[in-house]
Amino acid sequence: xxxxxxxxxxxxxxxxxxxxxxxxxxxxxxxxxxxxxxxxxxxxxxxxxxxxxxxxxxxxxxxxxxxxxxxxxxxxxxxxxxxxxxxxxxxxxxxxxxxxxxxxxxxxxxxxxxxxxxxxxxxxxxxxxxxxxxxxxxxxxxxxxxxxxxxxxxxxxxxxxxxxxxxxxxxxxxxxxxxxxxxxxxxxxxxxxxxxxxxxxxxxxxxxxxxxxxxxxxxxxxxxxxxxxxxxxxxxxxxxxxxxxxxxxxxxxxxxxxxxxxxxxxxxxxxxxxx
Numbered sequence: 691x692x693x694x695x696x697x698x699x700x701x702x703x704x705x706x707x708x709x710x711x712x713x714x715x716x717x718x719x720x721x722x723x724x725x726x727x728x729x730x731x732x733x734x735x736x737x738x739x740x741x742x743x744x745x746x747x748x749x750x751x752x753x754x755x756x757x758x759x760x761x762x763x764x765x766x767x768x769x770x771x772x773x774x775x776x777x778x779x780x781x782x783x784x785x786x787x788x789x790x791x792x793x794x795x796x797x798x799x800x801x802x803x804x805x806x807x808x809x810x811x812x813x814x815x816x817x818x819x820x821x822x823x824x825x826x827x828x829x830x831x832x833x834x835x836x837x838x839x840x841x842x843x844x845x846x847x848x849x850x851x852x853x854x855x856x857x858x859x860x861x862x863x864x865x866x867x868x869x870x871x872x873x874x875x876x877x878x879x880x881x882x883x884x885x886x887x888x889x890x891x892x893x894x895x896x897x898x899x900x901x902x903x904x905x906x907x908x909x910x911x912x913x914x915x916x917x918x919x920x921x922x923x924x925x926x927x928x929x930x931x932x933x934x935x936x937x938x939x940x941x942x943x944x945x946x947x948x949x950x951x952x953x954x955x956x957x958x959x960x961x962x963x964x965x
Contacts, residue, residue, distance in 0.1 A: 700874035707879040715883025722870055722884075723807045725772045725799050734776040741794075743802075746819060753795055753816050754802035757824070758782060760789040763852075765963070766826040767794040768817055770833025770858075771808075774801030777832070781956050788960070793824045797835070810863075811892060811899070813838035818846050828963050830855040833923065833948065837861070840901040840931075843908050854938075855913045855959055858920055858948050861902035861927035863888075902930035905938075912938030913962040915955055922948035 699721070707714035730738070741756035756775050765785060767778045775794035785792050797813050798805035817838055821829060827850055831839035836859025843851055860866050871881050888896050905912070912935050916928030925942070932940040946952045 696873060697875055700876055703874070703880055704877045707877060707883070711879045711883045712887075714880050715887050718874070718876060718880050718884050719887055720807070721874075722867075723809050725808050727799065728772060728774075730774065730776070730801065734774065737776055737779055745802075746823060748816055748819050749812075751798050751816070752804045753798065753820065755796075755820055755824075756794045758786055758792040760786065760791040762788065762790045763827040763963070764791040764793060764824055764850075765828045765830065766817070766821055766824065767792070768813070768829065768831040768835035768839055769794075769797065769800070770831075770835045772800070773832070776801075777951075778830075780951070780953070781830075781959065784956055784960060788964075791824075793820065793826065795820050810834050810838045810841060810901075814841035814845065817842045818848070821848055821851065825850045827851060828853045828855070830857070830959065831859065832857040832950070833859060835859075837901045840905045840908065840935075841899070843910060844901075844904040847907075847909060851910050853911045853913070853963060854908065855915070855962065856931060856938075857915050857950050857955070858917065858923050859901070859914070859927065859931065860923045861900065861930035863896040863899035865924075865927065867896055902927070902934045905931060905935035908935060908937065910937070913959070914938050914940045915943060915950060915958055916940070917943045917946045917948065917950060919944060920948045 703714050703717050738756055741758050744755050745752045746755060769777050774796050778794055782792055796803040799808040829839050836856035839854055885896055914928050914931050916925050918925045928940055941958055
């Protein structure tokens with residue numbers, strides 16, 4: 691049923707493109723950049739209420755941060771699309787036993803952060819201000835949170851950051867856009883106009899935003915974990931990262947999907963950050 695409605699929306703935007711490609715392109719970009727605002731469950735609220743919370747301002751947005759205090763290195767956690775900081779609960783509990791200083795943020799338009807639109811470039815800027823404020827030593831990002839983490843560190847090379855962990859991270863905008871276009875069955879008019887709008891907005895074409903290629907400039911050590919059966923972000927994206935991110939190692943898992951919610955994955959992370 692969900693796939694049926696997706697195709698209907700795509701068909702509608704395609705029709706508009708015959709009248710106004712620009713209008714259709716704007717609609718497609720807005721849809722692509724508008725996560726659902728998912729209300730937190732009581733169990734999620736209860737856990738997040740155990741943290742110290744602080745809202746940090748950026749570009750008219752209020753970015754919610756959560757902190758569990760510890761004496762060891764500061765670890766910053768960046769979740770993915772339509773998620774929130776609760777997704778890290780099992781890992782946070784392990785990190786707390788090791789007395790790490792833990793910071794998690796809700797991305798723009800997610801959780802308790804404000805905003806209606808979201809993209810990896812904006813997320814990278816939010817990660818930057820949070821990482822600077824709390825002097826993060828290690829950053830762990832899932833999915834688009836991993837892509838945004840790579841964009842952030844490549845751009846700012848924050849000296850306090852010593853290690854990055856990228857979990858199921860997309861390696862480039864072109865691939866993400868292609869999968870979105872295919873899912874919606876957009877025609878060439880819509881696809882081309884989307885690319886033109888990205889150029890207008892960011893002064894770069896979509897192919898510039900290749901997190902894997904840009905990661906060759908990152909000096910921090912990296913760990914890339916990706917499931918070979920990931921149906922959201924293909925495993926090839928992890929191999930792209932490994933090709934360019936010379937200071938990283940790649941771990942392939944099987945059966946954990948895109949979410950990578952598994953004790954084994956958390957153990958890989960702990961082994962990496964503890965060495």
